[in-house]
Amino acid sequence: AQTVTQSQPEMSVQEAETVTLSCTYDTSENNYYLFWYKQPPSRQMILVIRQEAYKQQNATENRFSVNFQKAAKSFSLKISDSQLGDTAMYFCAPDGGSNYKLTFGKGTLLTVNP
């Protein structure tokens, strides 16, 4: 079974600052996709950003960007200009290749302080 490691169970950041959440994974696939999901206190799972493994360019969505290191199997999420609404649990989720199954890390609880 695929393993996904988020080594920071909890993090905190001041409003307007930048924070980076780490994620490492294992896979034997060469072509795959990776995702970051956000789960605010409402419990709803929200897609933040996605990355295609065969693309060398790192994905960016507004204040959210990734640092994808394919050889190192590392997929970190950077949040710039942090906002109070970014307070949430963040999950890293690479797909396993076949049958579109995502494996989720245990999550990082991010708190943005005013």
Added chain:
Amino acid sequence: NAGVTQTPKFRVLKTGQSMTLLCAQDMNHEYMYWYRQDPGMGLRLIHYSVGEGTTAKGEVPDGYNVSRLKKQNFLLGLESAAPSQTSVYFCASSRDRAYGYTFGSGTRLTVV
């Protein structure tokens, strides 16, 4: 466009009781999934379906059964509930691996 709808949103069961969780999606997605979320464990895959009439086991399938008789619906059944099945259950669907999942809002189940 409702997306993925889960019913019920909350439920309390007694040990040994049975129940069915319903997941419905209106996006014509082929792939559907059931995950459970427990504190400190992330989301773990229970069962999934790659199309109407198909089901397959995920990482933690014991104690659960599923059915996908219609493309838009994916049912999760607990035949004899146990306290270890207390959890938040999420249904998700997907049309293409490039786009990830669309999630339902979850069902909080407590087994006493």
